[in-house]
Amino acid sequence: MSTLIIGLTGGIGSGKTTVTDCFKQLGIDIIDADIIAREVVAINSPALKAIAKHFGDDYILADGQLNRVLLRSRIFAHEADKHWLNNLLHPLIHDELARQTAQASSAYCILVAPLLIENNLLVLVDRVLVIDVSEATQIARTIQRDNTSLAQVEAILASQITRTERLAVADDIINNDNISLAAVEDLVLLLDKKYLTLTKVV
Structure with a gap:
């Protein structure tokens, strides 16, 4: 450890x-927050389903992945949406970062x-x-x-x-x-x- x-x-x-x-x-050992941020919104993840429910199915690509370009443009233009997304994702990312750092050898x-x-x-x-x-x-x-x-x-x-x-x-x-x-x-x-x-x- x-x-x-x-x-x-x-x-x-x-x-x-x-x-x-x-x-x-x-x-x-490297723990990368950007990689973890992508993993928490992986296909069929609870976070991705919550994003689709909040923003609409347009934010999910045909292959089931998050439409990052569309989401990025949305949250840059709407502060309330950015705040909602941060409240959803930041605790998930924080917990996974803590878990991975604890496992580093x-x-x-x-x-x-x-x-x-x-x-x-x-x-x-x-x-x-x-x-x-x-x-x-x-x-x-x-x-x-x-x-x-x-x-x-x-x-x-x-x-x-x-x-x-x-x-x-x-x-x-x-x-x-x-x-x-x-x-x-x-x-x-x-x-x-x-x-x-x-x-x-x-």
Whole structure:
């Protein structure tokens, strides 16, 4: 069982996946909030049925999966619907994150959550690692990666807490602005040593 839980977070396009993959290569267990968020609305799940009942059958695709595009556009435009959806999903995600972190077997584990702070998940972690980049980098990377518009990226940024607010709760920071993968790997190795020391393993 992991004796230390690291909450890894960062804004969209900050490079969370790159850093997470580096930790994974070191044999560290990764618990991903985005994966769990998809699992709780899997085909025929109680949560998916509740969404269909609340929003209508249009929100379920022909193959039985959630119509994420339609739901995303709906909750961005209607605050009350966003609140309802959060009340449905957040407790389910929270419980599954807690279950998986309790089952982690590496000396420490990484809980990856883009909305770690916004969704009140700090209670699940011992330390916070923020992957930090400038807003200009976030915008450029996300437009290139997701083939999306500037307006859509700016809407996502507006829905997340600010860079300053995120950094204010950080115990550790990786500045991932214009550095090579090798440099990221080196920073992860330094943090790995630090975290292992904190777990009293070395």
